[in-house]
Amino acid sequence: MTSHDNTGHNSGTGTTGEAGRPPLFYGWYVVAAAFAVTFVGFGAAYSFSAFVEALQQEFSASRGAVSLVFSLAGFLYFGLGVVTGPLADRFGSKPMAVIGMVLVATGLVLAGFAQSLTQVYLAYGLGVGLGVGCSYVPSVGTVQRWFARRRGFASGLAVSGIGFGTLIMPLLAALLIGTLGWRNAYISLGALSAVLGISMALLIVNDPRSRGLGPDGGPPLPPTSSGASEGIELKKAIRSRPFLTLYFAGLIASFGLFVPFVHLVPFATDQGMTAGEGAFLLGMVGVGSTIGRFLLGNVADIIGRRTALVLAFAGMAATLVIWAVSTSLLPLAIFGLTFGTFYGGFVALMPALVMDYFGGRHVSSIIGVLYTSVALGTLIGPTAAGYAYDLTQDYTLAILGSIVVNLVAAIAVATLRKPESAAA
Structure with missing residues (x-):
């Protein structure tokens, strides 16, 4: 048996072979795979900002019409979690992740051959949207099963692929477009x-x-010891005030959350910066996002996750003010870094709050339904910002709207009772 598991998977606890270095626990390979999947998927999605001006010129299209390409993809990858999570439970996470990566790659290649903006909608919007939707929840969900004691760290490491993808892929896209x-x-x-x-x-x-x-490389757990018996069923959870409040907050905030991911690069070039500098600014959002997933996660352990989520929404609103008054590289880089930090906190805290309020038995299903709120906001927000720009030739209206919706989300979450009170 050990010869079959040639990487030493049965020795994942590190209790054998003290004389030498114990084999690496296979769970870390799963983390690396999830990191790569999120890096590729979200990196491909968030590199779209680098293509906005080229697509406008190629197809003589408005900025609003071009922005719909990203909005369609975002709607699909956030909305599909409610379907792909159960599919992964039935068929396994590996097939879903592989299919997702095939769709992302195919969509990008077909976008390169598009002869109309409609074909870009179909290739990029459907390819990347369906691809990330198929791969994200299953791959990150699998990480949770491989870890217990180090689950928080492993999960944070896996989803940090999103931040690194946001940093590297737009820069790479700008370089490739230029050459x-x-x-x-x-x-x-x-x-x-x-x-x-x-x-x-x-x-x-x-x-x-x-x-x-078992988790963390220990002995395998019996099927009944997962601890999944505790928790509120889906039908009851989605009718509760905590869920409805979180759904409203996710929906209203998402009208503004993804405006920078689409419009920061064209905003920078409107101010006379190069496409590379614009991609650098978007990369700063990625750096901040990676920092925020760990930083605000640790802060939340001290001040409470509900309070930390209020801080994340309010922080995004405050940093958007920097964008509204900035026209040069340095202050916009500060905006990207700080906005990304609070955005990363939002991404990390929403699923954790679902666990706090509703327990673990149906957590994946509840998160999948909750993320449909983000899907709807993503479908509308960046596109509306593009059409607002077409109307005014300025991003002020879109930025002010993004500030308002984040403040409304912060106020909504602040009205919730603490999770332990709500559970009682």
């Missing part, structure tokens, strides 16, 4: 996504018990 043109840039990104995403997705293993292991 190869937007069509070959899309094809190149598609090839990269295929090689990196598919090969890493193949490392995903659905459950540590299939390797003769």
Whole structure:
């Protein structure tokens, strides 16, 4: 048996081979796979900002019409979690992640051959949207099964692929557009996504018990000891005040959350900066996002997750003020870094609050339904910001609207009782 598991998976606890270095617990390979999947998927999604001006010029389209490409993709990848989570439970996470990476790569390549904006909608919007939707929840969800004691760290490491993807992929896209043109840039990104995403997705293993292991490399747990018996069922949860409040907050805030991801690069070039500098600004959002997932997560352990989520919404509103009054690289870089930090906190805290309020038995299903709020906001917000720009030739209206919706979300969450009080 040990010869079959040639990477030493049965020794994942590190209790054997003290004389030498114990084999690496296979759960960390699963974390690396989830990191790569989120890096490729969200990196491809958030690199779209670098393509906005090229698509406008190629198809003589308004900024609002071009923005709809991203909004369609965002709507799909946030909305599909409610479907792909249960599918992964039935068929396994590896097939879902591999299919997702194939769709992302195919969508990017086909976008490079598009002859109309409608074809870009179909190729990029559907390809990247469906691809991220298929792969994100299953791959990150699998990480939770491989860890208990170090679950928070492992999960944070896995989703930090989103931040690194937001940092690196827009910069790479801008470089490729400048040297190869937007069509070959899309094809190149598609090839990269295929090689990196598919090969890493193949490392995903659905459950540590299939390797003769338990969480963190310990002995395998019996099927009845997962602790999943505690929690509120889905139908009851979605009718509760905490869920409805979180749903409203996610919906209203998402009208503004993703405006920078689409419009920060074209805003920068409107101010006379290069496309590379614009991509750098978006990369700062990615750096901040990675920091925020760990920083606000740790702060939440001290001040409470509900309070920390209020801080995240209010912080995004405050940093958007910096964007509203800035026209040069340094203050916009400060905006990107600070906005990304609070955004990363929001991403990390929403699922954790679901666990706090409703328990673990149906947590994936509840999170999947909750994320449909973000899907709806993403569908409307960036596109509306683009049309507001077309109307005024300025982003002030879109930025002010984003500030208001984040403040409304902060106030809504602040009205909730603490999770332990709500549970009582």
